[in-house]
Amino acid sequence: MHDSPKPSALHRIRRALLGAPIPTSRAHHERLSPFLGLPVFSSDSLSSVAYATEAILGVLVLGGAVFLTQQIWIAVAIVLLIVIIAFSYQQTIHAYPSGGGSYIVASENLGETAGLFAGAALLIDYVLTVSVSIAAGVLAITALYPFLLKHLVMLSLFFICVVAFANLRGVRESGAIFAFPTYGFVFSIIVMIGFGAYRAATVPSHGQILDPTPWLGKESNHAFMFLILRSFAAGCTALTGIEAVSNGVQAFKAPESANAAKVLRWMAFLLSVLFLGISLLAMKIPHLSLLPNDDRHYTTVAYQVAVYAFGGPHSWMVYVVQLFTALILILAANTAFADFPRLTSLIARDGYLPRYLSRLGDKLVFHNGIIVLAAASGALVVIFKGQLDLLLPLYAIGVFTAFTLSQIGMVVHWLKSREIGWQKSIAINFVGSILCGIVLLIIAYTKFMDGAWVVLVLLPIIYGLFKMIKARYKSMEQQLTLTDEPLPVASGHIVLLLVPRVNRGIMSALEYAKRLKGECQAVHVTLNDKSLPELQRSWASVGGDIELVVLPSPFRSLIEPMVDYVDKIKSSHPGIVITVIVAEAVSTKWYQKLLAESVALQLKTALASRRNVVVANVRYFLN
């Protein structure tokens, strides 16, 4: 670029970290094939098998070890739910090829309120996705290296930064980065299930050692039901992330909808297989160690399954499985990093969030959203000290709020559109919406005291915030709209040139002042009476017919007398426009800049609340 100065140091650092900018015209080429799309959008969903089985068992064990046998029925119920919801979302993908997240589907079909609640629910859940996935990923590592347990929080924050950084560099790299760990994870877990199945078939199992005195007696039907429902609700964390594909249809290569639907089907299939496999193997482990029984000597169920399958903790395959688990979990946060900023940009585009969140950065990603997400999820990790079992109860309630609103929205959509085959689609979405609604009630009821209440309180707060922002934008737009009412026309223009001394910098400001129409006055604020006559002499020789106004400064401030003078002119000449010209000698090096006072900035701040006053900063370059 011709004669443009060197970019600033900050600018160069930013470039070095984030790489060169990507032009909008390349946006299409940045899109994902199904092969790269599966890892980007399914890491959240698939990785949940690393903790979903454990979440179910962790609740069941509260009733006594005998209840652990119920686990397999709950797992089957959840797989059924996965299949039905995946079918439901496949309808959405085809109906909304431009990207149909719950926010859009609910807004368009159920109105603003439902849409905003769906949006708020999803935002909360994306934050939790990052916190939960990173916390679980760190636990997969600490299962191998328990001495790291005391650094849970630091490790989690480190990985959040890594993922955020990868996303700031742009989406193409995301697909490439996440393919290997996701496919590696799927493959290694399938191998593990295979080994485990062989072992279960050949080695006589002890079965689980049953506690002969369960905590629950048979007579307590209500408590039994509550426990089963609560463990089912805990297992629903396996469904988080399943909607990610429908939110990001536009990230796929053409044909977008078909590719997205293909990815969704594969994801649901793999999720079901992996989840069922791990759940079945978990039943075969003789001495399962479970929170909260084993308190804080944390070893995950997934790790115990791997140890069982490969015949001991020192098999190298155990390490492979754990490392892939850690990788996919840490990268699962990426689903949220891809979708959270996309969603905030949609909400911002509609005016419910600050508009600058809707702007794509120069790397074709939404920088602001990425940074907000990293900060919020990092805060959660710190607050909950990186402990997965405390974070999990908050999870899933937001997801199912959004699921339910989205599915109901789809039912309304089919009623309105009546496209070919709408009868089949509406039936699928109807079943989906009823099921999601029931699951939502179960989760809210059974997890309320464990933390779900936090989310239920946050939802209306975020909704209120959305509405306030929208109202403010509306009011701003009304005030700014051109109407028949005439705009106030200024009654004149006075140019005030600040003259602290007479030098080349001031002369160049004077030269500029002459390029403005209107009466020009030179203004001097006296801090030192002794130097005044000298200054007045100098001005007389260079100022021509421009009068020098001298302002006393009883409180030794350069700013206040100037502000008072501007106020005086404004009151004696109502409707006048005033331009204040401040000359500034500019050094080029930062350490030289330390010597300069920013009078222009101070004056600008002081005059910021005055109407019809413009501060113009004329710079004279040194060196």
Place this chain on the structure above:
Amino acid sequence: MHDSPKPSALHRIRRALLGAPIPTSRAHHERLSPFLGLPVFSSDSLSSVAYATEAILGVLVLGGAVFLTQQIWIAVAIVLLIVIIAFSYQQTIHAYPSGGGSYIVASENLGETAGLFAGAALLIDYVLTVSVSIAAGVLAITALYPFLLKHLVMLSLFFICVVAFANLRGVRESGAIFAFPTYGFVFSIIVMIGFGAYRAATVPSHGQILDPTPWLGKESNHAFMFLILRSFAAGCTALTGIEAVSNGVQAFKAPESANAAKVLRWMAFLLSVLFLGISLLAMKIPHLSLLPNDDRHYTTVAYQVAVYAFGGPHSWMVYVVQLFTALILILAANTAFADFPRLTSLIARDGYLPRYLSRLGDKLVFHNGIIVLAAASGALVVIFKGQLDLLLPLYAIGVFTAFTLSQIGMVVHWLKSREIGWQKSIAINFVGSILCGIVLLIIAYTKFMDGAWVVLVLLPIIYGLFKMIKARYKSMEQQLTLTDEPLPVASGHIVLLLVPRVNRGIMSALEYAKRLKGECQAVHVTLNDKSLPELQRSWASVGGDIELVVLPSPFRSLIEPMVDYVDKIKSSHPGIVITVIVAEAVSTKWYQKLLAESVALQLKTALASRRNVVVANVRYFLN
């Protein structure tokens, strides 16, 4: 003030904390009588009796308990030094009625280099004065309440903040605040000495229990001398602060010099009496507990003297003495807070420090200097964990550097001026300069390894910094001076009006653009091709004959296309002046401002390195 808007929240908070501004015309009335001047300028000096005796004993004990008896001769030598140096400074006060700190005296008589070294030495010592005094003050409290010992650093930082805050509110309050504790301290110590003397005379003393096997044998003459000199150097901390009065003559009521000299004499007298009294009583204490022998079970010598004088640790007078000691020590930091900013303003006025340090704030005090001093001394307290015995070896070397340079300067002064009575004055200053020089060598030699080296390294670094700043100011002045060389005259003026959309805000910017001479262009950066035709239609209806230039934005930035366009105009029209007008819709509430993007600021930053470009921000007020 007519029709001026409400002051900002920040402004109102500042006012509430610091009080109303004080006009320059009241400067004279803010000055101090001798009665109020003594506490303000002597708290540093007098308070040093709280630790000087202990500093001497702490060194002597290294040679074995038998050496402690030498302490009284060292104390007598130091009192002699006090008298001579006070006489020397009295000459300075009369020769420099406008305030003759070491910096001024050395600069004027010995030249720039000596002056700057004196200035650097004093700056370092003022910082140490604050750290040492506050640390010692906190120890006076912990002697009463040992459980507070673990909060040394927090307590010290708290008191530094209190003193800094008192100074930010203005000097008049300083005099009033410090009179009571200083006079209370002097009075209570005199009472203590009286009680102690009575007790020593009536109660048969055990004398000190002498260690029969001193660490030093009689043969080791060199080691003996070194120990004596080192304890003398340690005791020289009693002399710190004695020059404060001569630095601040202008703070006194007229006749300034006579009042200042009177305060100096009283200060030297009281200092000698208190120091000798405490030193004598310390000899009478049977089992003196001393660092480093007693390791970190810190109880001060001054406290042990008070316990001895008043017959036990539970006498209420012990509490009175300790609390006054704590008060005067913590407030002693005030001497530095009065003088450090005064000195930096003198150095800044001469161009060796950033000029804004030379500006009196609206409370007639130098705000910037106060804040710098508080930060630097707070850092020292944190680095040395508030431990007095580690801070003390750094102290006094700066003071005696300045003393020596100042006294030599006075000798030169009398040689040049030959006023009436110059023979007597030059004799006094000559003796003073020789003595100070010898003491300086002793301190540098004996304390070098204990920390004095830090100061000796810092001195030339600060000197170099002074010279660099001066050189930069000189170069700036040369570049800015009006010469016969003609100033470049702009070849024309182009006004660029940024038009992101058409609304009332843009219309008011357009109205402003018409008030500037020169060709006007409207510029639109397209982020969204679809909305472009609509915008062009709107502009056609309101823009009159002003052309709308449309700039594509391949990287989705508002800023870069604008900067490139400005560069293009500059290269095709060399020497042209460009005004970029940015319209901004301004909200009045801070939470409303969160919704606005600061395009003007971003553009200004991006264009900051371009010559002949002025960014004018036209604000349209909402609500």
